[in-house]
Amino acid sequence: MTKPKKSELIPSTVDKENPATWLKYTKNSCKFCASTCCTMPIEVRWEDLVNLNLVTEDDLVSPLKTTIAKLKKEKVITAYRKESGLFALKQTDEGKCRYLINNRCIVYKKRPLVCRAFPLEMGWRHGYCPQKPI
Numbered sequence: 001m002t003k004p005k006k007s008e009l010i011p012s013t014v015d016k017e018n019p020a021t022w023l024k025y026t027k028n029s030c031k032f033c034a035s036t037c038c039t040m041p042i043e044v045r046w047e048d049l050v051n052l053n054l055v056t057e058d059d060l061v062s063p064l065k066t067t068i069a070k071l072k073k074e075k076v077i078t079a080y081r082k083e084s085g086l087f088a089l090k091q092t093d094e095g096k097c098r099y100l101i102n103n104r105c106i107v108y109k110k111r112p113l114v115c116r117a118f119p120l121e122m123g124w125r126h127g128y129c130p131q132k133p134i
């Protein structure tokens, strides 16, 4: 009998909308995961938009309201939350981050803070994440 691959041992009962079903994160978790966290809506800071070149030099000197309207029109963001100062990045029609290509983050070195801090310091359940087999 063939020994199952480690990825096959990951239960498929995880519901990304329900943190109670999430699995404990370890340093190897991402190796066997279909990047489920990159299919969840993310909110990013102004600095992240700058790092990702999603805002132009004109945007840097324009009133925030103008830039927000422009980013919404360009389908870069869906919302701005004044209380937190965070921008909700628009997902693709397939429901994933615009930077997730072939299960890889194409802006990994410049990825937003939330992506760096999830799931140990940010997220609905610290130390747990919605892992799914590749």
Ligand code: SF4
Pocket: 025, 029, 030, 031, 033, 034, 035, 036, 037, 038, 118, 119, 129, 130, 131, 132
């Ligand atoms: S859901 Fe968890 S294991 Fe999967 S890529 Fe995101 S952080 Fe890594």
Ligand code: SF4
Pocket: 037, 038, 039, 042, 097, 098, 099, 100, 101, 104, 105, 106, 107, 108, 111, 112, 115
């Ligand atoms: S920026 Fe990269 S790490 Fe962050 S959600 Fe998008 S693909 Fe995932």
